Amino acid sequence: MAVVQEPDTPARGVAITRAGDGGDDPSGDTQPSEDQSSDDRPSADARSRDAAVVALVLEDVLPSTHVTVGPDGVLVGVRDGLPLTATEEELLAAAPAAREVVAGMSLAGAQMSHRQVLEDVLVVGVLEARLPTAARGSVPGTVLSAVRALSARREEGKAACSGVLVVDDVGEWRAHVEGHDGLLLEPLAVPLTVDERFFAHPATHHYVDGRHSLFVVGPDRSVVGILRLDGAHDPLRVAAGDHLAPALDGPPAFAAVADANSVVTVVGAGGLHLRRRTSHWRLVDPTLLPRCLRLAGMGEGDAAILATALSALSDARTGTFVLVPTADRTPRLAGVVDPSRSGAVLLTHLLGRSLRELRDRHALLGLLGHDGLTMFSSAGELLLTGAIIDLDGIDAAHSGGSRTHAAASASTAGVTLMVSADGQITAFSDGRQLLHLER
Structure with missing residues (x-):
């Protein structure tokens, strides 16, 4: 190792x-x-x-x-x-x-x-x-060293970004992705070799950005090509890892990426999703947020859509919080963020829309990415958005700002998921913290 x-x-x-x-x-x-x-x-x-x-x-x-x-x-x-x-x-x-x-x-x-x-x-x-074959050459540790070093680099005030896909058997993996829609492997005429200082050369992160493209590395640390990915323009697909899934759901492989937030992300098949930020690794299992939502009775498909949207907002460092009430319970409200006539007309226009419809019409992220509480029924229908929780007389049982106190208070009516401006996601139920994810 x-x-x-x-x-x-x-x-x-x-x-x-x-x-x-x-x-x-x-x-x-x-x-x-x-x-x-x-x-x-x-x-x-x-x-x-x-x-x-x-x-x-x-x-x-x-x-x-x-x-x-x-x-x-x-x-x-x-x-x-x-x-x-x-x-x-x-x-x-x-x-x-x-x-x-x-x-x-x-x-x-x-x-x-x-x-x-x-x-x-x-x-x-x-x-x-x-990846037992790659392990014999200490490839996973070497690649993580290289990507982690890259995450500390900045150019022109921005984080340097790139990524690597490590495969355990190059031949089997090539056969798996050959002709696959959304994947294009560009072989290198002269193979490169990955070491801890691989990304010290600017070209490695200028030409391969870790989002739309990845270096493909075999078990001998040789770079066999560049993988071009389709679908990386969609933040929802990226948050769900769908753009990487075809490359990972076959012979053993994992992807390691340094992103625009200077976070190192490791993704593998079967829900493996690890993130390293502020010098520490955290497991961010993509099945955990849907599990929280299903505690409020939300169906599997709707829970996956909403959880993916919240993950995308986390990646964009955009705060929000959502309530899925149980048993027709409603938190005490103090008003709405936008009480204007335009706000009322547009809110009425949106009420009752399903999560699937809002996602397919590219309206879901915009709806969630503003101040106030958004509420969906367990059937995935929009009940309210831009609402203000009434916190008068409520003791602050949790540390944090007003959004944390509002999310904890609202969870007495069901399950709330809160995204902080720094990307952390917290779930509350019955007024207590259920889960905390650092993305």
């Missing part, structure tokens, strides 16, 4: 290696040699300490999840109201590798630098488990 270093910072003196490197044990478990005395083996207290450190790191990576250490040292994640997803369980399964790294550290109180290293170990561990 390659070390993933912060850009332009010295190594921390921590060598991250795959468990079992240099040995014959394919399981990755470190086995004591015959001549190793029992005194040299980690004590039960040390193993428990190491597991507790990894549990703390996992609680940062997994949204709104409490991670505990079982009597056998296995890490278990629990979240109130929402079961863990398959991708969240993948991260928990990567914990043993992180525990071995902890055991090799002189860890004093899980310092910030150590936590960042352990997050990298977890993420790279998940990717290496998915």
